[in-house]
Amino acid sequence: MSQTRLHFIATRPASTGLFAALETEFEDDGLPIAIMELDEDAGTDEISVYADDGTTQEVERRILAIAARHDLSPSLEQEVLPDIDWVTKSLEGLKPVRAGRFLVHGSHDRDRRRTGDIGIEIEAGLAFGTGHHGTTAGCLEVLTQVVRRESPRNALDLGTGSAVLAIALAKMARISVLATDIDAVATAVAKENVRLNAVSAYVETATAAGFQNPVFARRGPFDLIVANILARPLMKLAPQMAAHLLPGGSLVLSGILDRQRDAVVAAYAGQRFRHVRTLHREGWVTIHLKR
Incomplete structure (x- = not known):
């Protein structure tokens, strides 16, 4: 386009x-x-x-x-502007990104993986989320801690984009992950990246807006939800997040600017969520909440 x-x-x-x-x-x-x-x-x-x-x-x-x-x-x-896949073009010169044990890379950088790395190979596509954005890296760091401390068994990656976070959860915890996006193009890219990373047995992709799609009722409730989208949609979704997250479950939110952090936390406090931690990175925040 x-x-x-x-x-x-x-x-x-x-x-x-x-x-x-x-x-x-x-x-x-x-x-x-x-x-x-x-x-x-x-x-x-x-x-x-x-x-x-x-x-x-x-x-x-x-x-x-x-x-x-x-x-x-x-x-x-x-x-x-010319009709060019700018994501593909920009990824041609991007270097691998490290976030904790994770190394997000393209196929040309497979040899950069070191012993102990959890490699996530992402091919250039039209979906957002390559690991080079502060929100994606922040989510990877917080998810690593949540998985280590809580051992979740059923996760949702809402607004999955290129499926970096869903793939990370599948590789790190070997758990069931539902990865959804409102954009069919993003879902197609996510499905291909899931296949590329050999985690199709763990990750199901679906095109779904909000929580109205039957897939959420079929696969939920979840004990871990991660949503890296935008502050305003996240605030509007607070009641539905609460309805689809098990008591004691963790919610990891990002796509939120520093100045939007307090408003997002307040929206979820109204749904009986407790703030655990806020991670600041490159002007963006990743928020960990528990129900």
Whole structure:
């Protein structure tokens, strides 16, 4: 799917405030947003929002509406980007990532595995989650501790992306894992990575939105749920998380910015979850809660 970059120039401090407002506006949409300094002396920044094919006009309307609320009327420019699998292209130069005992790598780096490593081989695909993001690495670290201390037997990886976390649980604990995503493309990538890592006997993949799909009733309740998505969806899902997690079970949440941490913890405290630990990494947090 091709993308269009909508970009404009703004001066500070207005640019930083507008960038924060746009992050909030498009957080649930998952649209990439970037800010880049253009001229330090003049205090100007370029702000970019990347719209998927067919949504450009709607995204432009929302950008201008947010800008108007900040008393700004930026001159928006558009750049149609080539239809390239940017994830595949970017992974070509990525190095293996270590997180505790885990080594997340591509096929070209199999020889980087050392004795004692738990290797997770991820091929480039269209799904998010290669281990190079702070949220994925944070989840791997927290899950390692949860498995060691609690020995879960039935786990859910909600919003699995490329299935790194589901594969990690299967390899580390040899337990049953349900890996779901709302995106059929992500599910297909996850299934292939599960096969590639020889854990198909442990991991079932499914395309499912929320908890309405019958697969959750069939496979649940769970004694461990990990969800690396976004803060707002996680907060909305708090009651359903509680309904599908066994008493005493662990919940590992990520995809949460540092500034969103307190709101997420409060949402789950209202569902009788107890905060165990927050891991900070690269401006993101991974939160461990127990029911």
